[in-house]
Amino acid sequence: KAGVTQTPRYLIKTRGQQVTLSCSPISGHRSVSWYQQTPGQGLQFLFEYFSETQRNKGNFPGRFSGRQFSNSRSEMNVSTLELGDSALYLCASSLAKGRGSFFGQGTRLTVV
Amino acid sequence: KQEVTQIPAALSVPEGENLVLNCSFTDSAIYNLQWFRQDPGKGLTSLLLIQSSQREQTSGRLNASLDKSSGRSTLYIAASQPGDSATYLCAVRSRAGGTSYGKLTFGQGTILTVHP
Numbered sequence: 001k002a003g004v005t006q007t008p009r010y011l012i013k014t015r016g017q018q019v020t021l022s023c024s025p026i027s028g029h030r031s032v033s034w035y036q037q038t039p040g041q042g043l044q045f046l047f048e049y050f051s052e053t054q055r056n057k058g059n060f061p062g063r064f065s066g067r068q069f070s071n072s073r074s075e076m077n078v079s080t081l082e083l084g085d086s087a088l089y090l091c092a093s094s095l096a097k098g099r100g101s102f103f104g105q106g107t108r109l110t111v112v
Numbered sequence: 113k114q115e116v117t118q119i120p121a122a123l124s125v126p127e128g129e130n131l132v133l134n135c136s137f138t139d140s141a142i143y144n145l146q147w148f149r150q151d152p153g154k155g156l157t158s159l160l161l162i163q164s165s166q167r168e169q170t171s172g173r174l175n176a177s178l179d180k181s182s183g184r185s186t187l188y189i190a191a192s193q194p195g196d197s198a199t200y201l202c203a204v205r206s207r208a209g210g211t212s213y214g215k216l217t218f219g220q221g222t223i224l225t226v227h228p
Contacts, residue, residue, distance in 0.1 A: 006155075031213045043201070043218040055212040090155060097213050098143045098163060101205070103156040 002027065004104035006091050012110045018079040021107045025072050025093030031055075032074040033101065034066060037088040046089075049074055081111045114139045114206045118219035125192055125226055133187040133222045135202030140180050143214055147176050147187050148201040150221070156201065160187070192226045199223050 034046040045058040049068035208214035
C-alpha cells in the first residue's frame with residue numbers, strides 16, 4: 001500500500017514568485033492536512049481538507065491557500081513568496097476522526 | 113488554545129539504556145495522541161497512536177502511556193540502539209466541531225542521540 005506522496009521533494013524559488021506543492025494521500029484517506037516546519041517555530045498547522053472542502057485553517061496569511069480534488073489529492077499554493085516561507089512543508093492524510101495521521105516525506109522549499 | 117511541551121529538549125545516552133521521553137498538553141479535549149519519529153531532513157514516521165480512552169500502547173521496544181486527566185504522555189524506549197537516534201515528536205489531535213478531523217498540535221521534539 002503506497003504511503004503519502006509529496007512532489008516535488010525540493011524547490012528553490014525567488015522572492016515574489018509563487019509555488020504549488022502537491023500531495024497524494026494514502027488510498028482511501030479522504031482527509032488531507034498541511035503543516036509547515038521551520039527550525040524556529042517547529043511544526044505548525046496550515047489547513048485541513050476533506051471532501052474537497054477546507055474544514056479547518058491555521059493562523060497563516062492569505063498568501064497560503066490550498067485545494068483538494070475529487071480523488072482526494074491536494075495542492076498547496078503560496079503566492080508572493082517571502083524569505084521566511086523557506087521551510088519543510090509536510091502533508092498528512094487520515095482515514096477518519098480518531099485515527100492516526102500519516103505523513104509524506106515533505107517538500108523542502110527554499111526562497112532566495 | 114492547545115499547547116504541547118516536550119521534555120527534555122535533547123538527550124544523549126549510551127547504547128543499551130532504557131529511557132523516557134515526556135510530553136504534556138494543556139487541553140484534555142483530544143481524540144488521540146500520536147508519537148512520531150523524524151530523521152534529519154525527512155518526513156514523520158508514526159510510532160504509536162493512543163486513543164483518548166486508552167492508557168497505553170506498545171510496539172516492540174516502545175511503550176507509550178497517556179494520562180488524559182493530567183495532560184501527560186510518556187514514551188518509553190527499552191534497550192536503546194544507535195539506530196534510535198532521531199527527533200521524537202509528540203502530537204495531540206484536538207477535538208473539533210463539525211466535519212473537521214481536528215488538527216495536530218506538536219511539541220518541539222526531543223533530539224535523541226544513542227552512542228555506541
